[in-house]
Amino acid sequence: MTATTPDPRVRPDVAADPPDEAGPATGGRPRAATPPGGWRALAVQPALVVLGVLVFVLWRATATLTETEARQLGAATLWDSTLRHLSLTVVSAAIVLAIAVPLGVALTRPALRRFTPVVIGVANVGQAAPAIGLFVLLAIWLGFGYWTTVVALVVYSALPVLRNTMVGIQGVDPRLVEAGRGMGMSGRAVLLRVELPLAVPVVLAGARTALVLLVGTATLATFISGGGLGVLINTGITLSLDSLLVSGAVLVALLALAVDWLGRVVEQVARPKGL
Amino acid sequence: MSDTLPAPPAPAPPGRRVSGVPIRLEEVTKRYPGQDRPAVDSVSLDVAAGETVMFVGPSGCGKTTLLKMVNRLIEPSDGRIHLGDEDVTTQDPDRLRRRIGYVIQAGGLFPHMTVGTNVGMVPRMLGWEKARVAGRIDELLDLVGLDPDVYRDRYPKELSGGQQQRVGVARALAADPPVLLMDEPFGAVDPITRQRLQDELLRIQEELGKTIVFVTHDFDEAVKLGDRIVVFDVGARIVQYDTPEAILADPAEEYVADFVGAGATLKQLTLTRVHSLQLRQVTTASIGDDAAGAVARARAAGDDFVVVLDRRDRPISWPTLAEVSRMSAIPDTVDERLPVVGLQSTLNDALDTMLAASQGGAVVLGRRDGLAGIVSIETIMEAIQRARRETAG
Numbered sequence: 001m002t003a004t005t006p007d008p009r010v011r012p013d014v015a016a017d018p019p020d021e022a023g024p025a026t027g028g029r030p031r032a033a034t035p036p037g038g039w040r041a042l043a044v045q046p047a048l049v050v051l052g053v054l055v056f057v058l059w060r061a062t063a064t065l066t067e068t069e070a071r072q073l074g075a076a077t078l079w080d081s082t083l084r085h086l087s088l089t090v091v092s093a094a095i096v097l098a099i100a101v102p103l104g105v106a107l108t109r110p111a112l113r114r115f116t117p118v119v120i121g122v123a124n125v126g127q128a129a130p131a132i133g134l135f136v137l138l139a140i141w142l143g144f145g146y147w148t149t150v151v152a153l154v155v156y157s158a159l160p161v162l163r164n165t166m167v168g169i170q171g172v173d174p175r176l177v178e179a180g181r182g183m184g185m186s187g188r189a190v191l192l193r194v195e196l197p198l199a200v201p202v203v204l205a206g207a208r209t210a211l212v213l214l215v216g217t218a219t220l221a222t223f224i225s226g227g228g229l230g231v232l233i234n235t236g237i238t239l240s241l242d243s244l245l246v247s248g249a250v251l252v253a254l255l256a257l258a259v260d261w262l263g264r265v266v267e268q269v270a271r272p273k274g275l
Numbered sequence: 276m277s278d279t280l281p282a283p284p285a286p287a288p289p290g291r292r293v294s295g296v297p298i299r300l301e302e303v304t305k306r307y308p309g310q311d312r313p314a315v316d317s318v319s320l321d322v323a324a325g326e327t328v329m330f331v332g333p334s335g336c337g338k339t340t341l342l343k344m345v346n347r348l349i350e351p352s353d354g355r356i357h358l359g360d361e362d363v364t365t366q367d368p369d370r371l372r373r374r375i376g377y378v379i380q381a382g383g384l385f386p387h388m389t390v391g392t393n394v395g396m397v398p399r400m401l402g403w404e405k406a407r408v409a410g411r412i413d414e415l416l417d418l419v420g421l422d423p424d425v426y427r428d429r430y431p432k433e434l435s436g437g438q439q440q441r442v443g444v445a446r447a448l449a450a451d452p453p454v455l456l457m458d459e460p461f462g463a464v465d466p467i468t469r470q471r472l473q474d475e476l477l478r479i480q481e482e483l484g485k486t487i488v489f490v491t492h493d494f495d496e497a498v499k500l501g502d503r504i505v506v507f508d509v510g511a512r513i514v515q516y517d518t519p520e521a522i523l524a525d526p527a528e529e530y531v532a533d534f535v536g537a538g539a540t541l542k543q544l545t546l547t548r549v550h551s552l553q554l555r556q557v558t559t560a561s562i563g564d565d566a567a568g569a570v571a572r573a574r575a576a577g578d579d580f581v582v583v584l585d586r587r588d589r590p591i592s593w594p595t596l597a598e599v600s601r602m603s604a605i606p607d608t609v610d611e612r613l614p615v616v617g618l619q620s621t622l623n624d625a626l627d628t629m630l631a632a633s634q635g636g637a638v639v640l641g642r643r644d645g646l647a648g649i650v651s652i653e654t655i656m657e658a659i660q661r662a663r664r665e666t667a668g
């Protein structure tokens with residue numbers, strides 16, 4: 001039988017079929033984990049910020065300024081305003097994250113899903129209302145100062161984080177949730193180990209959007225005695241001192257760029273491997 | 276109750292390894308809110324321990340709903356479900372599910388976890404020790420034909436669809452559950468890969484003897500994989516519950532006959548397995564062997580090619596003697612187009628594989644993807660002709 005069986009082994013000249021992926025001892029190559037966009041793209045932004053700061057320092061050292069301008073643009077004053085601005089931004093962002101992420105998670109749970117339109121509606125109003133109106137109204141209600149500014153900023157910037165948390169979790173393939181439940185994970189375990197990790201990139205993108213929004217909007221703090229770099233701009237406008245106005249605007253822009261960059265770095269680092 | 280069963284299953288054939296438990300559904304019903312007809316209408320069904328039962332039927336007839344009521348991903352509106360001697364209808368669903376393997380289309384692997392982490396999920400939930408989990412992961416990857424050292428630390432996206440599905444099966448088997456539920460698991464892969472996965476499942480099932488409930492829309496798949504097939508109609512009404520042979524030979528209703536399809540003469544192609552054929556034994560050589568020696572052995576045995584085995588004794592290529600003579604030692608080149616089938620492959624599969632590779636034969640894999648022999652197209656044609664003569668005469 002062995003000898004009489006014709007040779008089954010006929011070699012084709014051309015590949016008749018895609019390579020067999022399940023063949024013994026074969027398999028795809030592991031790929032290097034390069035973040036989309038690449039780390040190189042992340043290096044340009046801080047370079048620009050540093051360049052901007054250098055140009056500003058150089059200009060400040062060489063420009064001839066009036067006494068008011070020089071006082072307002074003194075190193076100590078500038079440093080204080082910048083720190084204050086940052087503090088407003090960071091504190092508001094922390095509060096936004098602490099409120100909007102859990103709220104966003106809760107609104108994706110089946111039991112609470114029906115409240116989604118209401119909450120999103122409220123958050124929409126918070127963002128769609130003119131920021132300055134929101135600041136003034138809250139100041140009339142709560143009084144002027146730092147914490148009123150923080151409240152206003154939180155209301156104004158909650159939406160991107162809330163929305164991205166929900167979108168991020170809703171974007172998780174429902175089959176993964178089913179697979180998790182199907183293997184005996186509790187609903188909580190699926191949320192913590194599957195849904196949230198997979199939503200992290202989208203949630204962080206929302207947080208970065210909120211941060212940049214906050215840096216810009218915190219300039220309005222000056223109108224309700226909240227301080228920050230907005231003071232420079234405001235003084236520049238009221239006293240027609242262009243150097244103050246431009247300095248304030250430039251510093252806010254540089255701060256926004258720097259914060260955005262930090263956000264991008266965090267996004268790259270925190271992105272779950274394997275995505 | 277059980278009198279509604281068209282064919283209560285006989286016990287599994289003796290001598291087969293069984294690690295599964297029987298499943299018994301008693302008048303199980305599911306009504307979805309806002310639908311006037313129940314999706315599953317008072318279904319009773321007994322699945323014997325260690326058997327593979329295939330659910331087939333038109334789309335929307337309630338197969339998935341019935342399957343998911345077994346692990347209570349869907350809560351039954353009515354009826355009782357037993358696993359072995361236990362009534363699990365009111366058991367804590369999370370704990371119940373850790374004892375039931377569940378495989379869905381495309382594997383459902385968690386993309387942010389490595390293959391190893393995915394496979395080790397349930398054992399870790401059950402509180403196994405680290406070392407035991409690690410050992411189990413390797414054992415299972417090995418079982419589904421993936422080299423643990425290569426694949427353990429990869430992420431799912433670095434795997435092909437077929438490999439992901441294998442990992443999905445490994446994950447479902449991780450805690451050695453007695454029951455495996457599979458919902459169209461091989462629906463999203465190409466035909467050749469699907470056939471490989473089916474062969475793999477048959478081989479694993481032969482080793483393990485789980486109780487498997489498998490939903491498919493492909494009747495050929497049902498015939499190939501099932502010890503028994505349940506044909507459903509709307510509302511998960513059981514139209515016929517019997518062995519593939521019996522359903523093919525004697526469809527209970529015209530509805531089943533339509534579903535089974537025409538082409539009765541070609542039934543042999545799906546009913547006959549490669550292991551029932553006379554396989555040709557050929558000369559083998561291992562990587563690094565002396566080429567001249569291999570040629571001499573092959574000549575002595577009357578072969579004009581050799582099958583090269585890798586370090587785990589799995590066939591990787593089948594060079595002709597002319598090719599081997601040109602080498603000094605047997606190389607470790609993997610022939611990506613090597614046509615391979617399993618012992619449990621149907622003649623249909625074997626022909627498909629040969630045609631896809633434009634070859635007149637295929638390598639047959641046995642246990643752990645080792646070489647079982649060679650099947651040639653002539654052997655298959657002979658088998659078909661013999662069967663046709665038998666049915667005619």
Ligand SMILES: Nc1ncnc2c1ncn2[C@@H]1O[C@H](COP(=O)(O)OP(=O)(O)O)[C@@H](O)[C@H]1O
Nearest residue numbers: 307308310314333334335336337338339340341
């Ligand atoms: N979650 C659900 N809610 C409402 N109806 C459903 C749901 N899931 C399935 N159905 C309905 O139940 C019937 C059976 O569905 P399914 O079990 O998925 O069928 P199959 O798996 O056989 O295709 C279909 O009519 C489907 O529309």
Ligand SMILES: [Mg+2]
Nearest residue numbers: 338339340490
């Ligand atoms: Mg289905």
